Amino acid sequence: MNKELEHQFVSELESNQNIVHKVCSLYTNDAHSHNDLFQEISIQLWKAYPKFRGESKFSTWMYRVALNTAITLYRKSKKRVRTQEYDSVLFKIKADQYDDTQEQQLKLMYGAIKQLNDIDKALVFLYLENKDYAEISGTLGISEVNARVKMNRIKNKLRTILNP
Structure with a gap:
């Protein structure tokens, strides 16, 4: 090259x-x-x-x-x-x-996210990076509606994991 x-x-x-x-x-x-x-x-x-x-x-x-x-x-x-x-x-x-001190307060959240399946992890990651649903759907190769529905379900899963 x-x-x-x-x-x-x-x-x-x-x-x-x-x-x-x-x-x-x-x-x-x-x-x-x-x-x-x-x-x-x-x-x-x-x-x-x-x-x-x-x-x-x-x-x-x-x-x-x-x-x-x-x-x-x-x-x-x-x-x-x-x-x-x-x-x-x-x-x-x-x-x-790489300095992860800024992310210490997110340690629990990352622990909960790691318990999700691979696609859900990727979706949450993009969501936390403030990507809109159009960009998330394009990146993951799913529909925008599917991305929104999955994100709502993931939020509920994370609440359950963090608040048993």
Whole structure:
């Protein structure tokens, strides 16, 4: 790939990497797994980047690739995320140290969300990112009505989990 494309990708990934960190937080339980999943999602984003047509925002496309990668890996292993090696020269991404202190008050909520199935987790994640139902439905490949109905059901499930 050409250097300009590589530069664009690295710039977009660096400016949107918190999206990937949040997805990693939903699908992992420790720092090592978080870092492995972050690496795997970055690799999948890089592989798919030449096919990114710009028909949606980069962040929307990134959500979709990140969630699909996390769900696929989670389903394959259920306990441990396997990663693939990458050429360290290819990726020159400045990885910010992920600081979850801002999210401490959400720890209980994340714990409840982790008990949901994969699609419900993804829907809640996008909802918490203030995505509208049109964008959620486009990202997950479901109808807007279905996204609204699922979200109402998920809210009830979360209430039950948090207030037994």
